[in-house]
Amino acid sequence: MTRSNGRKSRRRGAGEGSIGSYETKGGRRYRALWHEPIDIDDPDAGKRLASKGGFVEQKEAISYLRRVLTDLDEGKLTRSKETTFGEFAATWLDGFRGAATTKAGYRRLLRLHVLPTLGPVPLKAIRPTTLASLYQRLEDGTAAVEDGDEQPREPIGPNTVRKCHTLIGAILQAAVDDNLLATNSARYRRANPPTAREVRSAKPEITPWRAEELRLFLNWVVDEEIDPLRYAWVVAAHTGVRRGELLGLRWGDIDLVAGSISVRRSRVQVREKGQVTRDVESVPKSAGGHAGTHPIDIDDAAVAALRAQLRLMSYLDPRLVARDKPVFVGADGKMFVSDQVTKRFGAAVRRYNEQASAPEQIPLIRLHDLRHTHATLLLEAGVHPKVVQERLGHSTIAITMDLYSHVLPTTQRAAADAFGRLSQAPEA
Numbered sequence: 001m002t003r004s005n006g007r008k009s010r011r012r013g014a015g016e017g018s019i020g021s022y023e024t025k026g027g028r029r030y031r032a033l034w035h036e037p038i039d040i041d042d043p044d045a046g047k048r049l050a051s052k053g054g055f056v057e058q059k060e061a062i063s064y065l066r067r068v069l070t071d072l073d074e075g076k077l078t079r080s081k082e083t084t085f086g087e088f089a090a091t092w093l094d095g096f097r098g099a100a101t102t103k104a105g106y107r108r109l110l111r112l113h114v115l116p117t118l119g120p121v122p123l124k125a126i127r128p129t130t131l132a133s134l135y136q137r138l139e140d141g142t143a144a145v146e147d148g149d150e151q152p153r154e155p156i157g158p159n160t161v162r163k164c165h166t167l168i169g170a171i172l173q174a175a176v177d178d179n180l181l182a183t184n185s186a187r188y189r190r191a192n193p194p195t196a197r198e199v200r201s202a203k204p205e206i207t208p209w210r211a212e213e214l215r216l217f218l219n220w221v222v223d224e225e226i227d228p229l230r231y232a233w234v235v236a237a238h239t240g241v242r243r244g245e246l247l248g249l250r251w252g253d254i255d256l257v258a259g260s261i262s263v264r265r266s267r268v269q270v271r272e273k274g275q276v277t278r279d280v281e282s283v284p285k286s287a288g289g290h291a292g293t294h295p296i297d298i299d300d301a302a303v304a305a306l307r308a309q310l311r312l313m314s315y316l317d318p319r320l321v322a323r324d325k326p327v328f329v330g331a332d333g334k335m336f337v338s339d340q341v342t343k344r345f346g347a348a349v350r351r352y353n354e355q356a357s358a359p360e361q362i363p364l365i366r367l368h369d370l371r372h373t374h375a376t377l378l379l380e381a382g383v384h385p386k387v388v389q390e391r392l393g394h395s396t397i398a399i400t401m402d403l404y405s406h407v408l409p410t411t412q413r414a415a416a417d418a419f420g421r422l423s424q425a426p427e428a
Contacts, residue, residue, distance in 0.1 A: 017069050019061050022053070022095045025103075029054055029094055030061035034068055049179040050083060053091035083180060085126060085171070086119030092171050099282040101268045106167055113156065113164050116144035123175050128190035131168065135161050135193055158194035158202045165193035206406060208373035213362040220352050222305070227348055229341065231312075232328045234305035236367070239296050240374035240392050243341060243367055244268040245284050251310075252323030259303055263294040263393065269338040279338055285393060294393045342367050375400070379407040382414065 017034040031053035038045040055061040089110055096103055117134050118126065137143035141155035169186030176184050185191060209217070214237060221230045236246050244266035253262045266284035284294060298306075309327060313320040320333055329335050336344075345367040353361045365373075371392070378388050389400040 017065050024094050030058050032061045032065035054094045082122040085121050086115050089171050092174050100280045116146050126185050128185045128188040132192040158198045162194045206372045208376040231305040231309040235302050236370045238302035240371045249327040251321050260297050
């Protein structure tokens with residue numbers, strides 16, 4: 001067999017070049033795979049598997065593979081064609097299967113903090129010391145910025161740097177699995193990412209309301225008819241659900257007779273550069289990343305708030321209370337945007353303080369702090385941390401204990417006093 005240029009075609013060994021496919025949320029993608037010299041200056045070093053993915057059409061991958069194999073045949077492979085971290089990270093992200101918010105978060109971390117430094121670096125040139133230098137520069141605010149960004153870089157905290165480290169480690173491990181790397185540099189101690197203790201110490205303190213402050217606000221807000229989310233604040237405070245879980249509630253998830261709700265989905269906001277910000281439904285964190293249900297028992301106050309919301313929606317339009325309809329929507333039946341809900345909560349707290357006397361004014365907290373308030377008040381009331389963990393939907397009790405360690409001195413004192421009473425000798 002001859003090619004059109006008259007040169008004899010070389011028969012390649014099995015496995016030297018092939019096309020693979022994989023599924024993404026955007027549809028099927030194709031990947032070209034081939035074997036190339038590990039070191040072009042050392043023929044005895046053997047070969048490694050190389051790849052390039054992200055092709056929408058199979059014929060595009062085939063065309064690309066043919067060009068690569070031709071270059072290999074003609075000795076045109078140079079070090080400039082080694083796969084860079086940026087190229088492989090794009091392929092890895094294309095094939096990532098996970099929540100849209102997680103993928104958007106990974107893309108943002110890469111774009112802002114990782115790719116400006118590591119993007120053009122060949123995979124096999126990344127060493128543990130390369131990563132250690134990047135992490136230090138990110139914390140110092142001296143790392144490279146993305147192209148076109150003329151603003152000076154701000155230092156980022158240990159928590160974000162550690163997230164970058166985890167993401168880099170996952171990408172490098174995928175490169176190891178694809179035989180592009182022998183080892184994962186992120187797994188070496190010399191990479192020196194921020195420790196878990198450093199992350200914890202840098203976190204801002206949780207600022208929950210005291211029981212009296214919560215009572216003052218909720219008693220006031222249920223009569224605040226201009227607030228379309230007044231009953232949502234009551235449910236959030238009495239269940240500890242996250243914002244996305246609150247917005248994801250449907251009437252079919254609620255049993256007002258039994259006094260329980262089932263968290264089955266979360267409505268969260270996805271932001272990506274160059275795209276319109278949008279809300280999407282995903283599996284809630286409380287389900288551990290898997291489809292499932294997180295049941296929560298609710299008290300009389302939460303039941304009363306949900307009954308009031310049911311009456312309100314029924315009055316506006318009976319169709320709004322069908323089992324598949326969201327519980328908390330506007331008077332027009334449209335869902336609230338996630339960020340809009342956060343802003344509305346802040347506005348409600350400010351309105352309360354404007355009408356309250358000085359002794360009854362309360363701290364301005366975030367919507368998420370209602371969740372912290374729920375957990376803190378339960379722990380202070382002596383509820384077992386395991387029960388609090390189950391209500392919050394934390395995957396482990398360690399997360400609960402770590403987040404609410406500020407409550408432990410109070411509970412420790414109560415425990416000491418209780419033991420003291422038990423150990424006292426009875427009076428004669």
